[in-house]
């Protein structure tokens with residue numbers, strides 16, 4: 001067991017005890033009432049059950065599947081959503097109370113990092129809402145549909161998603177409305193969901209869920225694990241999928257439509273559901289592969305960017321590949337992408353993610369149904385024990401802030417200035433920093449306290465990225481340090497054009 005494992009275990013145990021106490025208390029509260037009756041929303045078969053035997057439209061695009069198909073049990077209903085504001089701290093609660101309904105819904109979406117659905121702003125793009133029962137079900141887009149300055153961009157990760165805060169507040173409303181807890185409400189008892197908004201403990205969700213499956217995905221009961229190395233990850237942009245040969249920060253998994261279904265491993269989904277949904281995930285994969293990086297929507301100094309391109313080719317392209325930028329004269333040149341794994345000692349970024357998976361865990365995933373029982377990874381060497389992190393493609397990098405696999409660096413300017421990266425930062429809800437290229441942030445030396453020196457509420461703490469926490473270091477990737485200030489300015493201008 002390595003040092004980071006020991007370090008990250010103690011708070012986890014403490015958190016676990018606190019959560020058990022919470023749920024036992026909530027259970028007692030609920031048991032005062034003639035309870036255990038399921039609400040209509042939770043009793044109704046999920047939309048997915050109903051559609052499993054329905055004929056599938058061959059033209060249904062991947063995106064419309066993601067927006068309309070509930071592949072998981074529901075998380076909460078419309079009534080819970082409408083009452084979430086009642087759990088907020090002041091002054092947010094009074095402001096919500098006085099607001100008209102559309103404005104209150106907007107405030108609710110903003111608090112949890114949700115994007116209003118273009119067809120119906122009372123719903124969000126990140127949850128599938130069942131039209132008859134009103135049940136809200138988390139979809140892939142919860143983590144994989146983001147915005148820049150409020151404009152939704154397909155395939156952009158959701159850097160605002162406040163999953164832990166949302167789950168906590170949903171639980172409080174369910175207690176008030178005397179509704180039973182769902183799988184996320186219970187699951188978050190065992191697993192922290194994300195300690196900073198915009199990042200999630202998604203990799204450990206996968207490990208925890210795989211524990212209860214055989215390679216053919218049949219369900220087996222095993223006691224939960226308490227030795228997981230919890231850590232938060234920033235999801236990658238989906239438009240890189242077509243360039244990547246392998247997936248994930250350490251590149252251990254082979255591409256394929258089945259591996260995309262990993263997130264659906266709840267106990268309600270037996271192997272037969274995975275078989276039934278395979279074709280839909282072929283469509284979803286096709287849609288992900290068709291995504292293009294968004295273009296920088298502001299002005300660019302093309303002459304400066306041209307200088308930056310030459311510097312990039314000399315110092316960065318060996319790892320990140322080459323690009324033909326819009327408006328440049330190299331349009332005919334072929335793009336390259338080496339898909340290179342860089343040794344952890346060389347890249348020097350936070351290593352918790354790399355150490356959090358064992359060779360067995362990586363291997364078990366490849367050798368399961370998800371990897372066609374090992375076939376998909378047959379040509380991949382050393383991928384069960386990768387030496388470090390993949391140097392990702394940089395197409396559309398202007399939009400994908402925050403940077404590095406753990407989302408610890410708020411702008412490209414900070415990425416190019418390793419010594420200037422903030423210890424703690426807090427973003428504005430949707431502000432964009434055109435000069436530094438990335439999130440508009442306030443920078444701090446340490447986690448602030450409230451006006452009376454008290455600790456901030458947990459919802460407010462999660463709005464801050466604290467690089468002193470395990471798994472959250474913003475150090476490393478010092479490669480730009482060989483450049484002088486003028487060269488860095490030119491590279492920054494060039495990065496806008498990718």
Ligand code: HEC
Pocket residue numbers: 139140141142143144200202203233234235236237240241244246247248249250260261262263264284
């Ligand atoms: C709770 C947040 C969350 C949800 C929900 C989620 N993902 Fe992800 N996804 C992530 C994170 C975080 C990563 C990065 C993991 C890593 O690199 O180790 C990721 C990685 C990926 C990748 C790999 C991309 C790459 O370039 O390496 C794909 C593809 C993907 N997810 C597809 C999906 C699909 C399809 C769904 C729905 C079935 C889904 N995800 C649901 C958080 C999520």
Ligand code: HEC
Pocket residue numbers: 249312315316317318319320342346347349350389390391392394397400402403404405406412415477479480491
């Ligand atoms: C030796 C290989 C290597 C070199 C050289 C290199 N990088 Fe990287 N770069 C990486 C790796 C590996 C990562 C991922 C690190 C992580 O996420 O922890 C990365 C991450 C990045 C990211 C963040 C991407 C994201 O989406 O989070 C940017 C931007 C970037 N590099 C730009 C550059 C620039 C500009 C240069 C040249 C000055 C450069 N890199 C040189 C290997 C390299």
